[in-house]
Amino acid sequence: MADVYAASDQRYDNMKYNRVGKSGLKFPAVSLGFWHNFGSKDNYDTMKAMCRAAFDAGITQFDLANNYGPVYGSAEENAGRILREDFRPYRDELLIATKAGYDMWPGPYGDWGSKKYLTASIDQSLKRLGLEYVDIFYHHRMDPETPLEESMEALASIVHSGKALYAGISNYNQEYTERAAAIMKELHCPLIVNQRSYSIFNRAIEEDGVKKCCKEQGLGIIAFSPLAQGLLTDKYLHGIPEDSRIARDHRFLKADALTPQRLEQIRRLNGMAAERGQTLAQMALSWILKDDEVCSVLIGASKPEQIRENISVAEHTDFTKEELQKIEEIVFGAEV
Secondary structure: OOOOOOOOOOOOOOOEEOOOOOOOOOOOEEEEEEEOOOOOOOOHHHHHHHHHHHHHHHOOOOOOOOOOOOOOOOHHHHHHHHHHHHHHHHHHOOOEEEEEOOOOOOOOOOOOOOHHHHHHHHHHHHHHHHOOOOHHHHHHHOOOOOOHHHHHHHHHHHHHHOOEEEEEEOOOOHHHHHHHHHHHHOOOOOOOEEEEEOOEEEEEEEEOOHHHHHHHHOOOOEEEEHHHHHHHOOOOOEEEEOHHHHHHHHOOOOHHHHHHHHHHHHHHHHHHHOOOOOOOHHHHHHHHHHOOOOEEEEEEEOOOOHHHHHHHHHOOOOOOHHHHHHHHHHHHHOOO
């Protein structure tokens, strides 16, 4: 007999949902990213189990991109199969987001931000996902060689056609965010969110003004890589495990990132998390959500247990002034 999925009746009991900028949409405080572990080389049953665990815990947003894999497109294909087999009855309870802007297919039309690329990409993504529309379609990165007006016109056209409900941007700096918001306002299209990397160790959105800019422009922020590719966990406190990202995949995290200074910071942060009754990963996620300027944090996972462990952060985002000061001192030095 086929394994038929029925979502938990308690799935909305504990998750917090935050408004996305000034839009009418709300994101779950924790969203599930498909960047890693949903490709053609990964275990399909594990993928399905992770999606079930996420939705049962109130994680209503699945975040993808056209070239997530490997191979390119395979994360969307796997997501489409999972949606078809498990989540068809729950489509209206889910937010499905995807993106285009990085290398996807050969030739001059499969990368960056032209209207041709973005329009072709949404059609391909919908086919792989088996959906009539996605909830959010992002331009994945700034394109310095394509007029921003062209990229935003493409997003607006996609939304107005009904292929996406909302438009988003990702990896946009302050200047591009402000310009994009102004263009989309003229086009009467809801640009609602900027997806950026953000963590205790990575403060770029504070340093380049995007965090403040998005609040002023009425855009939400969803943060990816909140655990600094696994550094903000207890995984490396006793050496580099053979199954860790540093050991098996050097594209995004290299062994030289784990300096003695960084390791000491991790140890001190881990001790602080224990004092709060959290794991280091839980505290790092809670820190992202400590104010109303970040509406969701994107987590990756390789097994359902990691998802269940980290969802509790939505209930513990309060930090004392002393705790926040201690984190700054650990990361930046006693002079902060």
